[in-house]
Amino acid sequence: MDRWPKDVGIRAIHFVIPSLYVDQTELERYDQVSEGKYTVGLGQKQMGFCTDLEDINSLCLTAVSQLVENNGISYSDIGRLEVGTETIIDKSKSVKSALMKLFEPSGNFWVEGIDTTNACYGGTAALFNALAWIESSAWDGRLAVVVAADIAVYAKGNARPTGGAGAVAMIVGPDAPLVIERGLRGTYMNHAYDFFKPDLTSEYPVVDGKLSIQCYLNALDQCYKSYLNKCETKQNLNAFDSFVFHTPYCKLVQKSLARLYLNDFVNSDKKYEEYPGLEQFTNIALADTYFDRDVEKAFMDRSKDTFERKTKPSLLLASRVGNMYTPSVYGGLASYLVSIPVDELVSKKIGVFSYGSGLASSMYSIKITNNVALPALVENLKKSFDKLERRIQVTPAKFTEVLDIRQKSLHQAPYVPICDKSDLFPGTWYLSNIDEMHRRYYERKES
Ligand code: ACO
Numbered sequence: 001m002d003r004w005p006k007d008v009g010i011r012a013i014h015f016v017i018p019s020l021y022v023d024q025t026e027l028e029r030y031d032q033v034s035e036g037k038y039t040v041g042l043g044q045k046q047m048g049f050c051t052d053l054e055d056i057n058s059l060c061l062t063a064v065s066q067l068v069e070n071n072g073i074s075y076s077d078i079g080r081l082e083v084g085t086e087t088i089i090d091k092s093k094s095v096k097s098a099l100m101k102l103f104e105p106s107g108n109f110w111v112e113g114i115d116t117t118n119a120c121y122g123g124t125a126a127l128f129n130a131l132a133w134i135e136s137s138a139w140d141g142r143l144a145v146v147v148a149a150d151i152a153v154y155a156k157g158n159a160r161p162t163g164g165a166g167a168v169a170m171i172v173g174p175d176a177p178l179v180i181e182r183g184l185r186g187t188y189m190n191h192a193y194d195f196f197k198p199d200l201t202s203e204y205p206v207v208d209g210k211l212s213i214q215c216y217l218n219a220l221d222q223c224y225k226s227y228l229n230k231c232e233t234k235q236n237l238n239a240f241d242s243f244v245f246h247t248p249y250c251k252l253v254q255k256s257l258a259r260l261y262l263n264d265f266v267n268s269d270k271k272y273e274e275y276p277g278l279e280q281f282t283n284i285a286l287a288d289t290y291f292d293r294d295v296e297k298a299f300m301d302r303s304k305d306t307f308e309r310k311t312k313p314s315l316l317l318a319s320r321v322g323n324m325y326t327p328s329v330y331g332g333l334a335s336y337l338v339s340i341p342v343d344e345l346v347s348k349k350i351g352v353f354s355y356g357s358g359l360a361s362s363m364y365s366i367k368i369t370n371n372v373a374l375p376a377l378v379e380n381l382k383k384s385f386d387k388l389e390r391r392i393q394v395t396p397a398k399f400t401e402v403l404d405i406r407q408k409s410l411h412q413a414p415y416v417p418i419c420d421k422s423d424l425f426p427g428t429w430y431l432s433n434i435d436e437m438h439r440r441y442y443e444r445k446e447s
């Protein structure tokens with residue numbers, strides 16, 4: 001018998017996106033910034049957001065209940081439930097504990113796992129925990145469910161257009177169509193104040209935008225280096241059919257793919273044969289190039305075709321919903337999976353880069369197997385994407401008003417949400433009220 005269960009990985013994915021969005025062109029006009037700053041400069045089309053009816057518990061309740069219903073599993077099939085989030089509403093009580101409400105009718109309370117937090121990285125840490133459980137002596141044969149969810153909102157100013165919101169729930173187990181390649185993982189962790197949330201009374205982070213970009217790109221370099229070191233033979237971008245990234249905004253992802261191309265160039269022993277025309281960059285050091293316009297332009301131009309093929313399809317959700325924080329990189333994976341015919345997915349290898357400020361980052365890879373469950377995984381996932389067209393567009397003024405309502409009502413008790421329930425998608429869990437002891441109560445809009 002093998003030492004570990006076979007083909008451990010992702011067996012199903014379900015995405016939840018907000019029913020409301022604002023258009024980024026309209027937001028440019030409203031914010032009085034130059035035309036194209038958000039749409040061309042950041043590469044964003046639309047941004048999803050939640051009203052005061054949704055908080056981190058309700059988003060995760062929606063994601064987990066719909067994942068279970070769509071995939072025909074039972075709550076008693078689940079032995080581990082992990083949550084990754086940086087949207088904190090209680091300093092003690094976990095989101096996971098709120099999700100146990102869904103398990104009550106099944107009588108299954110033997111469910112390991114709890115919340116994990118570090119900016120946008122918590123979902124990946126949660127996934128790693130679930131994989132480790134399945135490969136450990138503690139595993140009892142049941143499934144794991146991983147949820148990553150966040151409400152990403154910024155104070156008025158240049159970071160606000162890079163917000164978003166969403167939740168992803170994934171079933172993790174053996175015999176999976178999306179196998180996480182064993183032993184192939186690179187990680188880089190360090191101490192940085194690039195983005196953090198020291199004010200516990202506010203949903204808004206403190207952001208050092210430029211530093212956050214430098215930290216992200218450096219983490220990418222370091223993870224790629226350690227991932228490649230784990231490969232048995234010398235590898236480069238050619239080893240991957242697709243590469244998906246944590247996506248604060250789409251333009252940074254295009255720069256990131258170019259950055260991997262730059263790493264390959266630096267690592268190459270045959271620069272003159274493999275990269276003609278880039279000779280002038282032969283002696284550069286990666287650490288000096290984070291904001292070097294000449295290097296950035298040369299490698300973005302050279303990697304444009306690779307970006308179009310391997311990464312652009314992964315930006316569908318990110319461009320239309322925005323940065324969802326922890327679910328963001330899984331939005332990249334989901335967007336790629338629905339972008340090509342299912343029979344062409346078999347045998348594809350996908351590189352994954354997950355980054356959370358502060359900072360924590362990892363790179364790993366997924367191999368798609370010819371598993372009978374693959375078509376169902378993609379079909380179920382497409383239901384989440386259908387919702388993109390059923391959302392309601394609101395004006396930037398309304399969006400700003402809703403964010404002000406969220407800010408004023410955060411931690412208020414007692415509180416009854418004032419926004420309109422009719423805007424929610426059917427089947428959405430929502431916050432019905434908070435009592436004087438700050439206890440939160442939830443209801444579900446009928447499907
Ligand atoms: N047309 C086309 N492009 C434009 C225009 C225009 N009218 N105006 C500006 N641009 C370009 C700029 O040249 C710039 O391009 P570059 O990135 O190639 O340099 C880009 O648009 C952004 O413009 P900036 O002036 O650099 O933007 P600003 O500094 O105001 O804000 C930032 C950008 C820092 C990303 C801000 O939105 C932010 O702080 N966001 C949150 C932090 C973040 O997302 N960090 C990333 C990793 S950490 C994480 O995931 C949270």
